[in-house]
């Protein structure tokens with residue numbers, strides 16, 4: 262883990278060297294000051310050479326100023342190093358999460374992912390800055406101080422160092438405890454985040470059911486869980502902090518008693534005693550530093566462990582090493598014996614065979630839960646199939662780079678997702694380099710133009726979170742405009758016009774028909790009236806593809822489709838006449 266953590270310093274070698282060097286110099290100066298003080302008291306003052314005393318004081322002052330400058334470097338540039346590393350990690354995590362497959366997102370709460378990107382990384386920057394630097398300096402100071410103390414008075418030095426093994430034991434013991442406490446704390450705050458995310462994004466449902474109190478209770482439970490975890494970590498910190506404090510202050514007292522006794526016996530000068538007490542003080546500083554690290558390190562490392570866990574999660578849909586950039590596709594889609602299930606043990610689709618010609622419009626109909634949406638989600642390779650093959654223009658989709666494949670597929674979902682931003686940004690999401698004219702053209706095709714013109718800010722109107730300031734129909738038209746702009750050879754329309762009023766629906770139907778001209782189009786239809794003119798209707802049931810053909814033929818066949826028609830229109834006969 263530590264070696265892996267160290268790799269993040271690589272891009273910042275210069276910054277690290279600068280920060281580290283200054284920190285070491287500051288520590289060395291700290292070590293040197295008491296030597297100067299001791300020398301002044303014992304050797305310089307008795308000579309009465311006040312001129313020299315003044316110069317020494319000026320010299321000390323200059324050294325203090327240099328030390329101050331270097332402390333500034335350590336504080337600012339050192340933290341900059343930490344923040345840079347934290348930012349890099351956050352970026353890499355975001356990049357990685359974007360690569361993960363639908364299956365991961367199906368099974369992970371959004372709030373948990375958000376927590377990993379924010380809270381879990383908070384202490385990493387601090388740890389990256391203070392960890393190696395403080396540890397090295399603390400150890401260096403301890404060794405240096407011990408050496409000097411031995412030279413001044415070896416007996417007092419040994420007395421002082423008797424406590425070191427006890428300190429080491431306390432540090433190791435509490436470090437382990439804190440590691441556990443910090444991991445639990447991160448898990449609990451992730452639960453809180455997930456709960457907040459769920460409740461806030463579903464606030465309309467919460468309010469419509471009047472379930473605010475219920476939500477508050479669920480939140481309180483998570484919040485309390487976090488409180489307990491945090492309290493537990495503070496309990497450990499307090500125990501370790503006070504034990505270390507007690508031991509270190511005890512040393513000062515012991516040194517004072519023994520030092521006074523040695524001085525009384527004439528084994529130690531007063532200057533040496535004062536100098537020694539100053540060294541004890543310096544000796545305590547690295548211990549305080551190690552104590553602070555003891556608090557920081559487990560939190561940072563627990564966050565880093567969780568970071569690594571997520572970074573090590575492999576996407577289950579991956580580009581093959583020799584994957585090709587998909588050429589401009591015509592749209593001949595072939596399902597060859599395709600078997601797929603979300604869970605290993607149950608298959609939603611079993612040995613499906615289906616050929617769709619380029620430019621064909623096919624409608625998928627069938628009972629709810631039969632697998633129509635699932636079938637469509639396999640074309641952009643959102644999920645990896647268990648058996649068989651899906652190919653487009655004769656190329657297995659697993660041989661193409663995912664991005665180049667998905668670039669050629671337009672999907673209009675029943676549930677539209679828009680980003681918090683302007684109308685322009687949301688339409689241009691279909692092609693990021695689109696010109697103003699192209700955005701307007703897409704808006705025109707999706708029959709959004711008059712609505713946009715009527716808005717005071719036009720294309721620059723903010724549509725609110727998930728586009729909530731727009732009506733359902735407007736949202737859907739906006740999502741359709743994005744696809745006009747994307748202009749893909751393959752279209753998947755998941756009952757795309759369900760949220761539109763009859764008049765708009767007719768217009769959109771015309772636009773979609775125009776769009777689907779010469780493109781392969783799959784329509785997942787619930788309302789059979791919208792797909793009567795499809796080139797082919799494919800009936801999907803839990804058993805697989807039950808029948809396929811033109812509307813009239815399927816009605817004449819008297820199978821599932823004619824029964825579905827009868828259910829929706831009150832009689833297959835009426836439908837054929839209509």
Ligand SMILES: Nc1ncnc2c1ncn2[C@@H]1O[C@H](COP(=O)(O)OP(=O)(O)OP(=O)(O)O)[C@@H](O)[C@H]1O
Nearest residue numbers: 367603604609627628629630631632633634635636
């Ligand atoms: N992400 C998922 N994870 C696990 N199971 C899923 C997932 N999505 C769908 N399912 C299950 O797969 C089956 C097929 O669902 P699918 O959405 O493909 O059906 P559908 O025919 O499109 O239904 P509808 O007409 O109601 O939209 C259902 O039993 C559903 O519960």
